[in-house]
Amino acid sequence: MTLKRSEVKQAQARAADLFSHAGIVLTSQEREGIEIAGFGLGNLDLQGLEIVTYVNTERYCAKELALFPKQTCPEHLHPPVQGEPGKMETFRCRWGTVYLYVEGTPMSPIHAVVPKGSEAAYTVFHEIILQPGEQYTIMPGTKHWFQGGPEGAVVSEFSSTSRDEFDIFTDAAIVRVPVIEEDETGGGLHSHAE
Amino acid sequence: MTLKRSEVKQAQARAADLFSHAGIVLTSQEREGIEIAGFGLGNLDLQGLEIVTYVNTERYCAKELALFPKQTCPEHLHPPVQGEPGKMETFRCRWGTVYLYVEGTPMSPIHAVVPKGSEAAYTVFHEIILQPGEQYTIMPGTKHWFQGGPEGAVVSEFSSTSRDEFDIFTDAAIVRVPVIEEDETGGGLHSHAE
Numbered sequence: 316m317t318l319k320r321s322e323v324k325q326a327q328a329r330a331a332d333l334f335s336h337a338g339i340v341l342t343s344q345e346r347e348g349i350e351i352a353g354f355g356l357g358n359l360d361l362q363g364l365e366i367v368t369y370v371n372t373e374r375y376c377a378k379e380l381a382l383f384p385k386q387t388c389p390e391h392l393h394p395p396v397q398g399e400p401g402k403m404e405t406f407r408c409r410w411g412t413v414y415l416y417v418e419g420t421p422m423s424p425i426h427a428v429v430p431k432g433s434e435a436a437y438t439v440f441h442e443i444i445l446q447p448g449e450q451y452t453i454m455p456g457t458k459h460w461f462q463g464g465p466e467g468a469v470v471s472e473f474s475s476t477s478r479d480e481f482d483i484f485t486d487a488a489i490v491r492v493p494v495i496e497e498d499e500t501g502g503g504l505h506s507h508a509e
Numbered sequence: 510m511t512l513k514r515s516e517v518k519q520a521q522a523r524a525a526d527l528f529s530h531a532g533i534v535l536t537s538q539e540r541e542g543i544e545i546a547g548f549g550l551g552n553l554d555l556q557g558l559e560i561v562t563y564v565n566t567e568r569y570c571a572k573e574l575a576l577f578p579k580q581t582c583p584e585h586l587h588p589p590v591q592g593e594p595g596k597m598e599t600f601r602c603r604w605g606t607v608y609l610y611v612e613g614t615p616m617s618p619i620h621a622v623v624p625k626g627s628e629a630a631y632t633v634f635h636e637i638i639l640q641p642g643e644q645y646t647i648m649p650g651t652k653h654w655f656q657g658g659p660e661g662a663v664v665s666e667f668s669s670t671s672r673d674e675f676d677i678f679t680d681a682a683i684v685r686v687p688v689i690e691e692d693e694t695g696g697g698l699h700s701h702a703e
Contacts, residue, residue, distance in 0.1 A: 338532025377667035473571035
């Protein structure tokens with residue numbers, strides 16, 4: 316399921332607000348180019364992620380991530396690509412709260428709510444809670460997923476080179492690089508509310 | 510010339526204030542461990558840099574840098590190390606203003622003031638001015654130096670692996686990893702003002 320242009324614009328505005336709350340300054344070009352990842356699942360507020368990629372070279376990558384309240388980035392891992400180990404990434408919480416789940420001893424209950432209807436696509440439950448100033452490094456090939464707290468979250472991601480198109484998601488329905496559908500009326504925020 | 514423990518503690522407190530102004534949240538452990546680089550030159554306010562290293566792995570590195578008003582990080586380059594290309598780094602200004610100088614067409618006049626007494630150690634004058642939200646990537650092996658603006662600056666550095674001990678400074682007097690001298694009185698901020 317694709318996102319409409321109007322949904323993308325609305326999500327970009329919400330994400331820009333979160334970044335601004337967190338004291339993160341973006342250029343106008345960066346704000347207009349915020350990547351809205353709906354993963355082809357058709358319910359961005361439930362499962363999605365908002366991304367600004369600052370730099371992605373053959374050696375390193377840095378991104379700023381926004382999560383809406385209770386929005387979940389679905390479970391995935393970063394496999395080896397062209398003989399190189401999978402992506403290694405460090406999440407540093409800048410604002411809000413992040414519930415992060417990785418492989419390891421499962422915890423129960425957990426603080427996050429597994430997205431309804433997608434329960435089978437969540438299989439790792441070792442919980443790490445990140446508050447502002449706290450960080451965690453995810454080793455290559457480790458399954459992980461994460462969810463914004465009650466107010467959402469802003470997270471800096473420092474990593475090796477990012478090759479999102481190779482990510483392996485537990486949910487086979489996921490499309491990592493989806494197409495945006497133009498609104499029939501020609502787009503604009505108002506059409507989303509119709 | 511070494512820094513005294515009391516000078517280090519005072520500089521850590523000033524840097525923590527700059528990070529706080531910029532909306533950067535640090536843990537108390539990070540605040541207490543802020544690296545104060547005086548480069549062995551004996552005048553930290555003139556030539557120095559304050560650093561929090563978030564993560565430094567074999568694949569990538571991320572740091573938060575603070576510059577006091579008009580404080581300069583002296584000219585240097587990152588050479589190849591053990592067969593790997595030199596460090597590549599992206600500076601993203603988060604707060605204040607940074608005057609950055611790299612190899613290329615020299616500009617005149619420039620906005621920075623070359624540190625008095627060290628003029629011979631500054632040889633590249635291609636100017637890049639970074640305001641909050643602006644960034645610049647320095648390619649491996651490129652000589653560069655940078656200075657905080659009138660209010661100082663906070664800069665995020667995203668890079669390949671950091672191996673500071675191999676950095677090559679134009680000024681032969683520089684010691685990148687200096688020893689801290691304990692105050693004779695046993696330390697404490699008050700002894701700095703004596």
